[in-house]
Structure formats: C-alpha cells, structure tokens
Amino acid sequence: MRTIVLVLAALLALAFGHDAALAEKRIALVIGNSAYQNAPRLSNPSRDAAAIGDMLRKASFEVVESIRDANNQDMRRALREFSDKSQNADMAVVYFAGHGIEVDGQNYLIPTDAVLQRDRDVYDEAISLERILQTVEEAKTLRLVILDACRDNPFARSMKRVSALRSLNRGLIAVEPMKANTLIAYAAKGGSVAEDGDGENSPFATALLKHLPTPGLDLRQAFGLVRDDVMKATDNKQEPFVYGSLGGATVALVQTASLITTAAPETPAAAQPAAAANPAAEIRRDYESAERVGTKEAWESFLRRNTAGFYADLARAQLSKLNAEQASTSAAEKAKKAAEETARLAKEGATATEQAKAAADAKAAQKAKIDAENAKKREQARVAAAERKKRREEARIAAQSKAVSLPNPIGRAGSTEPQARAVRSTPRLDRASLWARCDALVARGARDDDIARPGRIEFCVNNGGRY
Numbered sequence: 001m002r003t004i005v006l007v008l009a010a011l012l013a014l015a016f017g018h019d020a021a022l023a024e025k026r027i028a029l030v031i032g033n034s035a036y037q038n039a040p041r042l043s044n045p046s047r048d049a050a051a052i053g054d055m056l057r058k059a060s061f062e063v064v065e066s067i068r069d070a071n072n073q074d075m076r077r078a079l080r081e082f083s084d085k086s087q088n089a090d091m092a093v094v095y096f097a098g099h100g101i102e103v104d105g106q107n108y109l110i111p112t113d114a115v116l117q118r119d120r121d122v123y124d125e126a127i128s129l130e131r132i133l134q135t136v137e138e139a140k141t142l143r144l145v146i147l148d149a150c151r152d153n154p155f156a157r158s159m160k161r162v163s164a165l166r167s168l169n170r171g172l173i174a175v176e177p178m179k180a181n182t183l184i185a186y187a188a189k190g191g192s193v194a195e196d197g198d199g200e201n202s203p204f205a206t207a208l209l210k211h212l213p214t215p216g217l218d219l220r221q222a223f224g225l226v227r228d229d230v231m232k233a234t235d236n237k238q239e240p241f242v243y244g245s246l247g248g249a250t251v252a253l254v255q256t257a258s259l260i261t262t263a264a265p266e267t268p269a270a271a272q273p274a275a276a277a278n279p280a281a282e283i284r285r286d287y288e289s290a291e292r293v294g295t296k297e298a299w300e301s302f303l304r305r306n307t308a309g310f311y312a313d314l315a316r317a318q319l320s321k322l323n324a325e326q327a328s329t330s331a332a333e334k335a336k337k338a339a340e341e342t343a344r345l346a347k348e349g350a351t352a353t354e355q356a357k358a359a360a361d362a363k364a365a366q367k368a369k370i371d372a373e374n375a376k377k378r379e380q381a382r383v384a385a386a387e388r389k390k391r392r393e394e395a396r397i398a399a400q401s402k403a404v405s406l407p408n409p410i411g412r413a414g415s416t417e418p419q420a421r422a423v424r425s426t427p428r429l430d431r432a433s434l435w436a437r438c439d440a441l442v443a444r445g446a447r448d449d450d451i452a453r454p455g456r457i458e459f460c461v462n463n464g465g466r467y
Contacts (some may be wrong), residue, residue, distance in 0.1 A: 008090070021335075025062070027089045028053070029066075030049045030063060031070055033098030033099065033112050039154035044413070048097040048148060049068060049097050051209055055213055059212075071112050072126075088138075089138070092135070094132055094136060096145075096146070100109060100149030108127075111125070115155075129172075129175060132145055133179075141181065141251070142251055143179065145185070149187070152214075172190060174241070175190075175243060182245075183223075184243045185226075186241050187240055188241070207225070207230050211225045212254075216250070218250045219246070219251050220289055223242045224288060253384045255299070286302055286305065287315060289317070296322055300319065314386045320379050320382070324380075325376050328373050331365070331372035335369040336361070338361050339361070341358050342358040342359055342361075345358050434460075435461055438461050439457055
C-alpha cells in the first residue's frame with residue numbers, strides 16, 4: 001500500500017510540475033544579421049539564429065519573432081512588439097548574432113543597412129544595448145540577453161571621428177545590468193572579440209546549443225560549460241562572459257521531471273550521493289558561481305561568506321586580477337586622451353608652455369599605462385598559477401571519491417536480510433562504469449532528446465545508476 005501511495009505522489013508531482021512549467025509565459029526574440037550592405041558579410045549569424053530559435057521553441061518558448069538580416073526599421077519594430085509582449089512574461093530572452101560595436105562607453109547592435117560614416121551616426125543607425133534591456137525589463141523570473149556580436153568593428157577604418165574624445169574600443173564593453181534577475185551573456189568578455197567560426201555555427205552558438213537545452217541545468221552552470229567549450233574550441237583566444245545575477249533558486253531553460261524529488265521517504269541516509277562527503281563541495285559551487293559572474297561585487301560577496309581556505313585565497317587572486325585589469329583599462333584610456341590632447345594643442349598652435357605641459361602629462365600617462373599593464377600581467381600569472389593548483393587539488397579530491405557504490409535498498413519496504421547481504425557484496429563501480437551503465441539506460445530520441453541526453457546521463461550517474 002505504501003508503494004502505491006508513493007507512486008501516486010510521484011505522478012501528482014510530475015503532473016503539477018509539468019503544468020507549472022506550461023503555465024509560465026516564456027517568450028523570445030531571435031535576430032541573426034549576416035548580409036550587411038556596407039560591411040563584410042558574416043557567414044554564421046543567420047544559421048545561428050535559426051538554430052537558437054529552434055532550440056528555444058523545443059524548450060517551450062513562444063518565439064514571438066525570429067528575423068534574419070534585419071535593417072534598422074525591422075529591428076526597431078521587432079523590439080517594440082517584443083517589449084509589449086514581455087509585459088506579462090515570466091521569462092524573456094533576446095538573442096542577437098551579427099556585428100556589434102562600442103562607442104563612447106555604450107554598446108550598439110548593427111542593423112544590416114547601417115552606413116556609419118561618422119561616429120555619431122551610431123545613435124541613429126544602430127540599436128543600443130540599453131534599448132534591448134528595456135524590452136525584457138518587465139519579465140518576472142528571468143531577463144536574458146545573449147550577444148554573439150563581439151566581433152571587430154567593421155566600420156573602424158572608414159568611420160570619421162567627429163569628436164576626438166569619443167572612444168571606439170575593440171569588441172563590446174562590459175555592462176552590468178541594473179535590474180535584478182537579469183543576465184547579459186557575451187560571446188567574448190568585455191574589450192575582446194569573438195570568432196564567427198568556420199563551421200555550421202559560431203563557437204559560441206555551438207556551445208549554447210549543446211548546453212542550454214540540458215533539462216534542469218541551472219543557467220549559471222550552463223554558461224560556465226559554454227565558456228569551457230568555447231575556450232577549448234578557440235585555443236583560449238575567446239572567453240565568453242556573463243554579467244548580472246540571479247537569486248538562489250535554480251533557473252533552467254528546460255525543466256525536467258526527473259529532477260523532482262519524489263522518493264525521499266524511502267531513501268536511506270546511506271544512499272545519499274557520495275559528493276555530500278566532500279565538505280568543500282558547497283564552497284566550490286559558490287566559487288564557480290562567482291567565477292561565472294566574474295564581477296568585483298561577485299568576488300567580494302563570496303569572500304564575505306568564505307574568509308579563509310583554498311577557495312578564498314583563489315577568490316582574492318581573482319579579485320586582484322580584476323582590479324588590475326580595470327586599472328589597466330583606465331590607464332590606457334587616460335594615456336589615449338592625453339595623447340589626443342597633445343595632438344590637438346599642436347594642431348591648434350598652442351603656446352610652447354601649454355604644449356610642453358601636455359607632452360609631460362602624456363608621457364606620465366603612458367608610463368602609468370605601462371605600469372598598469374605590467375601589474376595586470378603579474379596578477380594574471382598569479383591567477384594562472386592558482387588555477388593550476390586548483391586543478392591539482394580537484395584531481396586529488398576526485399581520486400579520493402572515485403569509487404561510487406550503487407544505492408543500498410536496506411530499509412526499504414519489502415527488503416530482506418539475504419537481499420541486504422547481496423547488496424553489501426555488490427561490487428563498487430567507478431564513475432566510468434556508472435556512465436557506461438547509464439548510457440545504456442537512457443533512451444535515445446530525436447535531436448532535441450539527443451542534446452538533452454548528457455544531462456539525463458549525469459543525473460543517472462549522480463544517483464548511483466538509477467534513472
């Protein structure tokens with residue numbers, strides 16, 4: 001009778017969990033710009049957008065609009081309509097693949113008909129990231145903007161600089177969203193560029209298609225896996241980055257009934273995952289969450305909760321590296337402005353005293369820039385050494401907990417002493433054996449199921465071979 005009750009409870013949990021997922025309003029806008037009229041054509045954005053749109057549909061998103069090669073008018077119309085749709089949405093996602101540039105500290109996405117003869121034309125001919133964020137700000141649970149647009153500025157050489165003080169930097173600039181539960185995922189971290197790729201999709205889009213559909217996988221972890229895949233595919237030349245923060249609840253694009261805990265009453269303490277024996281597991285998860293966010297505030301928050309130990313030391317190194325990088329960027333900008341001021345005074349025929357002072361300021365700013373760059377390199381080397389130590393420590397912990405035994409049914413209804421003796425004699429399986437067992441258990445399906453299989457296999461492995 002107890003077994004029947006548990007089965008009914010499980011079915012009810014699955015039903016209500018499924019209905020809750022369906023009740024959520026999840027919307028997405030997908031834009032892929034390849035055929036630029038006044039800039040080099042990009043091979044992958046249209047294909048990337050088609051694949052991402054298909055993935056989101058299979059994840060139960062209502063793709064309000066999926067547009068290709070959008071001009072200025074098309075993009076503004078689509079954003080206006082999407083903004084109206086997001087008023088009552090739980091989750092709102094915008095994906096853009098194409099050219100993007102940074103001008104004067106602001107990021108802009110480029111429509112296919114942009115000309116951008118002058119730097120100030122960007123205000124009229126491009127779409128600011130701020131405008132994109134406005135379209136998702138009313139969503140209740142998740143606001144997600146994904147930018148595969150961190151390529152080199154194709155207009156940099158031809159664009160006329162109206163103002164010498166208006167900066168034009170490489171790639172897109174890091175932007176921290178002001179509203180909670182908002183993430184901005186860049187194909188490459190602020191100030192660096194992303195590859196379009198030689199395959200069917202860009203390295204970033206390929207990794208997104210692999211990890212975002214994994215059932216039950218929290219977005220923060222999913223983007224961490226995306227980062228790892230892209231860095232491997234690009235030989236560490238491109239590092240995706242996520243800015244913003246979410247709360248403590250798991251936020252996944254694809255919900256999974258298999259992750260609903262329904263059998264807790266009949267699971268003895270001895271059958272809990274072996275990972276719980278590792279006291280540093282929770283600290284490690286906190287560290288990895290801070291690493292995925294990658295901001296000064298995230299590292300400081302981690303260090304407030306964890307003041308000592310291996311991961312605390314590593315977090316301090318990461319924070320020092322981030323401060324050094326920011327100082328280097330600031331020093332480079334000051335040196336650039338000082339050089340521009342020197343050139344301006346010379347062009348305008350300023351007095352010798354004014355020019356001499358400007359030259360001295362420029363020299364000092366250049367020295368500060370070099371010092372900041374050297375400090376950044378030292379901190380980067382320090383973090384690289386700490387990361388190597390971290391990998392060795394994780395390998396040691398993994399070696400200690402390599403053996404994983406199958407769940408012990410002792411204590412379950414109907415178990416007998418002979419059965420208990422049989423379980424005690426069950427050979428212990430390592431992770432590779434469990435993976436092989438689970439690979440055979442988890443059925444293969446259509447393409448979307450194949451994408452999700454690794455997550456289901458991992459769930460099976462973590463539950464000792466049960467699925």
